Amino acid sequence: AQSVTQLDSHVSVSEGTPVLLRCNYSSSYSPSLFWYVQHPNKGLQLLLKYTSAATLVKGINGFEAEFKKSETSFHLTKPSAHMSDAAEYFCVVGITGGFKTIFGAGTRLFVKA
Amino acid sequence: SAVISQKPSRDICQRGTSLTIQCQVDSQVTMMFWYRQQPGQSLTLIATANQGSEATYESGFVIDKFPISRPNLTFSTLTVSNMSPEDSSIYLCSGTGTLGEDTQYFGPGTRLTVL
Numbered sequence: 001a002q003s004v005t006q007l008d009s010h011v012s013v014s015e016g017t018p019v020l021l022r023c024n025y026s027s028s029y030s031p032s033l034f035w036y037v038q039h040p041n042k043g044l045q046l047l048l049k050y051t052s053a054a055t056l057v058k059g060i061n062g063f064e065a066e067f068k069k070s071e072t073s074f075h076l077t078k079p080s081a082h083m084s085d086a087a088e089y090f091c092v093v094g095i096t097g098g099f100k101t102i103f104g105a106g107t108r109l110f111v112k113a
Numbered sequence: 114s115a116v117i118s119q120k121p122s123r124d125i126c127q128r129g130t131s132l133t134i135q136c137q138v139d140s141q142v143t144m145m146f147w148y149r150q151q152p153g154q155s156l157t158l159i160a161t162a163n164q165g166s167e168a169t170y171e172s173g174f175v176i177d178k179f180p181i182s183r184p185n186l187t188f189s190t191l192t193v194s195n196m197s198p199e200d201s202s203i204y205l206c207s208g209t210g211t212l213g214e215d216t217q218y219f220g221p222g223t224r225l226t227v228l
Contacts, residue, residue, distance in 0.1 A: 032215050043221035044156075044205070090155060092217075099144040099209045101217060103156045 002027045004093045006104035014112045019063075019078040021107045023091030026072065032094030033074045034101070035065055039087045047089075050074060061085070086111045115140050115208050117220035125226045126196055133192045134223045136206035141186040143210025146217070147179070150203040162189040162206075196227045 007022040025031060033050040048059025055067045065076045074091060091104040116139040126132050136145065145162040160168040160181055168181035183189040193200055203224050207217040 034216070036219075044219040046216060046218070049216055094215055099215050099217070100146070100158065100161065106155045 002093045002095055002102055004091050004102055004104040006091050006107050008107050010108045012110040013081045016080050019081045021076040021089050023074045024072050025093045034092040035076050036090045037087050081111045083111050115218040117218055119220040119223050123224040128197050131192055131194045133190050134204055136189045136220055138187045138208045142208035145189045146207045147191045148205045198227045201227045
């Protein structure tokens with residue numbers, strides 16, 4: 001069975017410093033993995049998606065994630081945080097054989113000026 | 114991709130009443146889902162909305178409490194029945210399966226407060 005664990009409930013960084021949001025997954029097969037962002041009082045926006053074409057996935061707004069099968073990880077990074085990056089981030093794994101997904105608990109990113 | 118709209122965007126309801134949330138997709142999608150996001154929490158899948166047949170509910174959710182309809186490939190409704198304050202949440206619908214891809218696109222959500 002698939003599962004996903006976001007290792008940090010909160011991450012705080014200063015503007016201009018790197019961002020690292022950690023996600024581990026469990027899946028018997030090569031999974032589909034996603035990162036979504038949810039800004040306050042806004043809907044969910046897809047940041048990026050892994051589909052086995054490349055282990056390093058580039059997304060919108062300068063974010064990227066690296067799929068590491070040996071570590072069962074799919075961490076989200078950004079070289080330089082911006083104030084507008086403050087939001088809730090969800091790591092999501094697709095359930096094999098269908099379109100359903102499992103959401104991680106979420107990581108709240110705070111960006112300090 | 115798909116653009117998804119929901120109505121209403123928010124509502125305040127009295128306990129014991131019911132609210133129907135509408136979800137409209139701008140293109141045909143294979144699958145539509147309904148999620149609940151309780152305050153400060155992640156998303157929990159309520160059910161898969163099946164076109165022309167009964168929805169498939171996840172453990173802990175039942176049809177009597179959350180009846181769902183999906184009359185065609187672009188529209189679905191979720192009703193929250195006999196509401197209690199514990200039903201106060203954001204309810205989101207999503208669509209996927211456009212052109213065979215498995216990316217889910219989400220509506221903006223309906224913020225429900227039950228007094």
